[in-house]
Amino acid sequence: xxxxxxxxxxxxxxxxxxxxxxxxxxxxxxxxxxxxxxxxxxxxxxxxxxxxxxxxx
Amino acid sequence: xxxxxxxxxxxxxxxxxxxxxxxxxxxxxxxxxxxxxxxxxxxxxxxxxxxxxxxxxxxxxxxxxxxxxxxxxxxxxxxxxxxxxxxxxxxxxxxxxxxxxxxxxxxxxxxxxxxxxxxxxxxxxxxxxxxxxxxxxxxxxxxxxxxxxxxxxxxxxxxxxxxxxxxxxxxxxxxxxxxxxxxxxxxxxxxxxxxxxxxxxxxxxxxxxxxxxxxxxxxxxxxxxxxxxxxxxxxxxxxxxxxxxxxxxxxxxxxxxxxxxxxxxxxxxxxxxxxxxxxxxxxxxxxxxxxxxxxxxxxxxxxxxxxxxxxxxxxxxxxxxxxxxxxxxxxxxxxxxxxxxxxxxxxxxxxxxxxxxxxxxxxxxxxxxxxxxxxxxxxxxxxxxxxx
Numbered sequence: 001x002x003x004x005x006x007x008x009x010x011x012x013x014x015x016x017x018x019x020x021x022x023x024x025x026x027x028x029x030x031x032x033x034x035x036x037x038x039x040x041x042x043x044x045x046x047x048x049x050x051x052x053x054x055x056x057x
Numbered sequence: 058x059x060x061x062x063x064x065x066x067x068x069x070x071x072x073x074x075x076x077x078x079x080x081x082x083x084x085x086x087x088x089x090x091x092x093x094x095x096x097x098x099x100x101x102x103x104x105x106x107x108x109x110x111x112x113x114x115x116x117x118x119x120x121x122x123x124x125x126x127x128x129x130x131x132x133x134x135x136x137x138x139x140x141x142x143x144x145x146x147x148x149x150x151x152x153x154x155x156x157x158x159x160x161x162x163x164x165x166x167x168x169x170x171x172x173x174x175x176x177x178x179x180x181x182x183x184x185x186x187x188x189x190x191x192x193x194x195x196x197x198x199x200x201x202x203x204x205x206x207x208x209x210x211x212x213x214x215x216x217x218x219x220x221x222x223x224x225x226x227x228x229x230x231x232x233x234x235x236x237x238x239x240x241x242x243x244x245x246x247x248x249x250x251x252x253x254x255x256x257x258x259x260x261x262x263x264x265x266x267x268x269x270x271x272x273x274x275x276x277x278x279x280x281x282x283x284x285x286x287x288x289x290x291x292x293x294x295x296x297x298x299x300x301x302x303x304x305x306x307x308x309x310x311x312x313x314x315x316x317x318x319x320x321x322x323x324x325x326x327x328x329x330x331x332x333x334x335x336x337x338x339x340x341x342x343x344x345x346x347x348x349x350x351x352x353x354x355x356x357x358x359x360x361x362x363x364x365x366x367x368x369x370x371x372x373x374x375x376x377x378x379x380x381x382x383x384x385x386x387x388x389x390x391x392x393x394x395x396x397x398x399x400x401x402x403x404x405x406x407x408x409x410x411x412x413x414x415x416x417x418x419x420x421x422x423x424x425x426x427x428x429x430x431x432x433x434x435x436x437x438x439x440x441x442x443x444x445x
Contacts, residue, residue, distance in 0.1 A: 002245040004216065011214055036065045043069040047077055056081040057088075057210055 016053065023049040087187045088177040088208075091444035092200055093434035094121075094152050094169060097416065099159040101126040103443055106168070109262055110255040112244050117174045117211055118252040121443055122259065123155045123167040131163030132403065132410025134267040135260065135333075136396060138169055140237045140323070142176035142203030144342060145189055145357065146388045147271035148445075149200070153389065153430050154396075154417065163412035166265065170445045171256070172236040174211040174248060176203035186354045191385070195433040202357070207234035212248040222246065224320040232321070237270065240326035260333050266410045267403060268335040270323040271392050273342035276365060276374040283311040284395065285337040287328030294336060296402045301395060305420045308341075308377060310395065336399060340391050341376040341383045358385045390423035 023046060030042035051057070096103065102124040107114035136154065138147025151169040158165060170176060179185050185204075190197040212234050219233040220226070222243045232238035234249050242253025260268065267290075274281050286294035291314065298312040315324040315335075327335035343349060343365045344357045350364045360383030369378050376383075397417060404411045418430055434442045 002243075005245065005247065008212075008214060008247070030066070034062055036062055039062065039066050040069050043066075043073045047073055047080075050077055051081060051084070054081065055210055056084040057208070 019049050019052050023053065083187065087179075087201060088210075090188070090199075090201055092148075092152075092170075094123075094443050094445060095156050095432040095434050095437040096123060096441050096443055097125070097156055097158050098441065099125060099416070100155070100441075106252070106255045106259065109259040110244070112251040113248070113255045116248060116251075117177065117208075118172060118248060120168055120170050120173055121445055123169070123443075125158055125160040125165040125167075127160040127162050127164065127413070129162040132266045132407070132412045133164040133166065133264060134269065134400060134412055135166040135168070135263075135265045136269045136271070137167070137171045137256075138271045139173070139176060139203075140171050140270055141205045141235075141272060142170075142172065142178075142201065143180065143185065143205055143345065144271075144273035145200060145202065146273050146340060146342070146385065146392055148176075149191070149385065149427070150271055150389050150392045150396075152198075153393065153427060156432055157416045157418070157430055158414060159416040161413040161415060163410070164263075165412065165414065166259075166263065168256075172207060172249065172252065173445065174207035175205065175234070175236065176201045177210075178204040178206065178208040180204045184352045186352075186357065189354050189357050191358070191427060191431065193428045193431045193433070196435070198431045205235055206231050207236070207249050209234075221321045222250065226320045228321060235321075237272075237323055238321035240321055240323050241330040257327070257330065260327060260331050265331075265333045266407070267399065268323065268327050268333050269396055269399065270335065270337045272337055272339050273345065273388065274339045275345035275347070276341050276343060276376040276378060277346050277348070277368070279375050280313060281339055281375040282308055282341055282391075283313055283339050284399075285313045285315055285324045285339070287315050287324055287335050288317075289328055290334040290336055293334070293399060293402045293406055296406075297395060297398045300402070301398055305394070306391065310391070338392050338395050340388045341378070342388065343378060343383055360384055360388070386424050386427055389427055390420045393417060393423060394420040 104122040107119045113119045138151040155167050189202050190199045215230040219228045219230050236249045239249045240253045241257045243250040244254050284294045294312045302309040324335045324337045343360045343362045346365045348364050349362045400412050
């Protein structure tokens with residue numbers, strides 16, 4: 001494997017880890033919030049993170 | 058109040074799951090759909106591109122290579138489509154050839170789908186249809202409609218600047234996933250570079266004499282309805298251009314030299330890095346024009362658009378267009394006829410590379426309908442059905 005391929009692999013893994021981190025953070029605030037409008041916004045924000053983690057593009 | 062918030066949250070999550078399921082199903086269906094091809098009974102062998110180099114083994118771009126070997130000494134030609142999967146004529150023409158061809162001298166290699174990864178992609182913000190179909194009477198042929206560049210699920214991230222190997226020329230970063238900017242390829246590069254590398258190994262190992270890369274272009278683009286050739290193909294390319302412009306094409310097919318300083322394209326690099334002479338064919342596809350109207354399957358297949366016509370009225374296009382548009386039959390017919398004419402003229406100019414083919418319909422027959430030349434995979438013998 002070339003250096004570029006290895007770097008791409010590392011960045012890809014980091015990106016998925018970052019997506020998972022933010023998804024968990026959104027789920028956490030979604031559970032905690034008592035504001036209905038905030039809860040709806042958090043649900044909408046979750047969708048692309050879930051699709052990305054499932055590799056559905 | 059607390060109960061009300063909880064109920065809203067549950068409903069919102071349920072709705073989001075439904076939306077994700079629908080979107081996920083549609084994305085997955087597009088990515089995993091397999092396109093059937095009923096190969097001609099005269100086919101000799103079907104190989105994988107990885108049989109020539111294992112650098113793409115196990116990847117989405119390890120495509121089928123359909124081989125017709127007459128057993129009679131002569132020339133060898135390679136034809137491929139779907140370098141750019143938003144240019145559907147390439148895959149349609151190649152499928153039609155694979156389903157009908159008989160070779161009586163020389164050898165013919167066909168690759169329907171050179172960059173399958175790009176066919177699983179789409180262009181963000183362009184509202185492209187996911188699939189396109191052709192009514193064949195027995196049912197419909199269905200192909201994926203993709204993008205110009207490979208899928209980011211297969212090759213990501215792109216570099217800040219794509220540096221072409223081996224020239225060192227700087228290109229747009231997205232072109233590292235554009236298979237017609239990464240020739241002659243790189244064994245340890247990203248997916249498209251490795252695909253080109255494997256294809257170059259095939260060209261060298263099989264001693265291929267002619268290579269034809271099928272494309273389409275927007276009418277606003279100057280390289281339109283033309284043959285682009287490496288300088289070693291200028292005689293054949295010029296004769297084909299004059300011959301077809303005289304008869305039977307109603308719109309002239311011009312010819313262009315491949316620019317020597319523009320790297321990564323098949324018509325430049327294959328000729329520079331092998332004995333093979335490469336050609337690229339272009340035909341008008343109004344759906345690619347920036348000023349088009351509604352972007353749907355009808356526009357893709359019929360090539361009719363009043364906004365593109367209006368641009369033509371103002372002399373802003375490099376190709377004529379009228380109410381009849383650029384129907385898919387005419388576009389496929391032009392490419393297939395240009396292939397046959399290239400073989401014919403190459404036979405005359407390079408008789409040691411003679412290739413004789415049968416079974417391919419004429420320009421007039423193809424312009425009428427493509428339906429008789431695609432076969433039903435459901436009723437075909439199982440050993441003749443392959444999937445791209």
